[in-house]
Amino acid sequence: MKKNKFVVIGSGRLGSNxxxxxxxxxxxxxxxxxxxxxxxxxxxxxxxxxxVGDATDLSILENAFxxxxxxxxxxxxxxxxxxxxxxxxYYLYDVPKIFVRISDNDKGKLLEGTNIKPIYPFxxxxxxxxxxxxxxxxx
Amino acid sequence: MKxxxxxxxxxxxxxxxxxxxxxxxxIVINNDxxxxxYISSKNDIPVFPGDPTKAYCLQDAEAQNADVLLAxxxxxxxxxxxxxxxxxxxxxxxxxxxxxxxxxxxLFKKLGIDSVISSTYLIAxxxxxxxxxxxxxxxxxxxxxxxxxxxxxxxxxFAIVDKQIMDIKFPKNMNISCIFRNPHVxxxxxxxxxxxxxxxxIVTTPEEQEKLIxxxxxxx
Numbered sequence: 001m002k003k004n005k006f007v008v009i010g011s012g013r014l015g016s017n018x019x020x021x022x023x024x025x026x027x028x029x030x031x032x033x034x035x036x037x038x039x040x041x042x043x044x045x046x047x048x049x050x051x052v053g054d055a056t057d058l059s060i061l062e063n064a065f066x067x068x069x070x071x072x073x074x075x076x077x078x079x080x081x082x083x084x085x086x087x088x089x090y091y092l093y094d095v096p097k098i099f100v101r102i103s104d105n106d107k108g109k110l111l112e113g114t115n116i117k118p119i120y121p122f123x124x125x126x127x128x129x130x131x132x133x134x135x136x137x138x139x
Numbered sequence: 140m141k142x143x144x145x146x147x148x149x150x151x152x153x154x155x156x157x158x159x160x161x162x163x164x165x166i167v168i169n170n171d172x173x174x175x176x177y178i179s180s181k182n183d184i185p186v187f188p189g190d191p192t193k194a195y196c197l198q199d200a201e202a203q204n205a206d207v208l209l210a211x212x213x214x215x216x217x218x219x220x221x222x223x224x225x226x227x228x229x230x231x232x233x234x235x236x237x238x239x240x241x242x243x244x245x246l247f248k249k250l251g252i253d254s255v256i257s258s259t260y261l262i263a264x265x266x267x268x269x270x271x272x273x274x275x276x277x278x279x280x281x282x283x284x285x286x287x288x289x290x291x292x293x294x295x296x297f298a299i300v301d302k303q304i305m306d307i308k309f310p311k312n313m314n315i316s317c318i319f320r321n322p323h324v325x326x327x328x329x330x331x332x333x334x335x336x337x338x339x340x341i342v343t344t345p346e347e348q349e350k351l352i353x354x355x356x357x358x359x
Contacts, residue, residue: 080220
């Protein structure tokens with residue numbers, strides 16, 4: 001089976017924006033969220049599919065073409081759900097590229113030994129602060 | 140044994156009171172502070188209020204190197220992360236997770252949780268097993284439905300009565316683990332003779348189960 005889909009789980013600010021950007025770039029995007037309303041955050045230019053349902057239910061994931069996914073971005077607002085989904089995508093569906101947002105940096109340890117790529121908003125904010133702070137000093 | 144119990148309400152309460160009688164070393168963690176206090180005073184053991192999906196919480200509770208961890212919260216993904224943290228970061232040998240969604244039983248096992256319990260799943264399995272055989276026979280499934288234990292009452296008209304076990308050509312993949320012969324319990328060997336009114340406790344596989352029962356109940 002050809003793996004050519006781009007799956008986004010969680011249509012929050014991050015998920016919906018990534019979905020829009022990748023859709024604009026011509027990717028075949030499928031976005032999943034438990035709440036229909038969340039899709040309002042998608043930009044008009046989004047031309048992918050929307051799947052309403054709980055992604056921790058495998059039948060929903062499979063409806064969203066997870067088996068054909070080349071990339072999955074996991075960005076629900078609950079860390080434990082994100083970690084669980086990342087493992088499901090990695091161990092069960094062999095998704096080649098997995099990105100997952102994690103608020104609690106400590107939980108990143110649970111992803112060791114896989115090629116799942118964590119995104120830590122905390123680390124990013126800290127780095128940004130340091131850079132801004134240093135550039136202030138330069139003035 | 141050192142046992143860690145996380146989350147859960149009445150399940151946790153019941154299991155704690157049961158395990159405490161057997162003098163295990165119990166570490167109890169519960170997210171609900173009020174409930175933590177209640178269990179603590181009722182069972183006279185310390186309870187750590189906190190979120191067991193966070194590593195520092197297991198650290199504070201000194202859960203390192205425990206023999207077993209039971210995750211009993213109502214949230215399946217929380218239980219998954221608790222078990223994973225226990226295995227990966229705290230060297231806990233065996234993890235047991237309760238799940239609400241029966242579909243998660245197989246999934247969690249694939250993902251490395253040692254034992255997964257869902258009451259809905261168990262009910263469904265026992266209905267399936269019991270409807271496949273005659274109702275006079277009790278069955279118990281263990282280890283992923285790969286093994287079944289049967290209790291088969293022996294009637295005097297059966298062909299195998301009054302024969303030695305070694306002389307009976309039983310189907311393959313079965314073992315008579317013990318015989319209830321009121322009031323005794325016998326661990327049989329080849330020379331044991333099967334009598335009328337015995338209760339045979341047999342270990343076999345689900346595939347062989349029906350063939351085996353048919354064989355035993357064959358009349359002379």
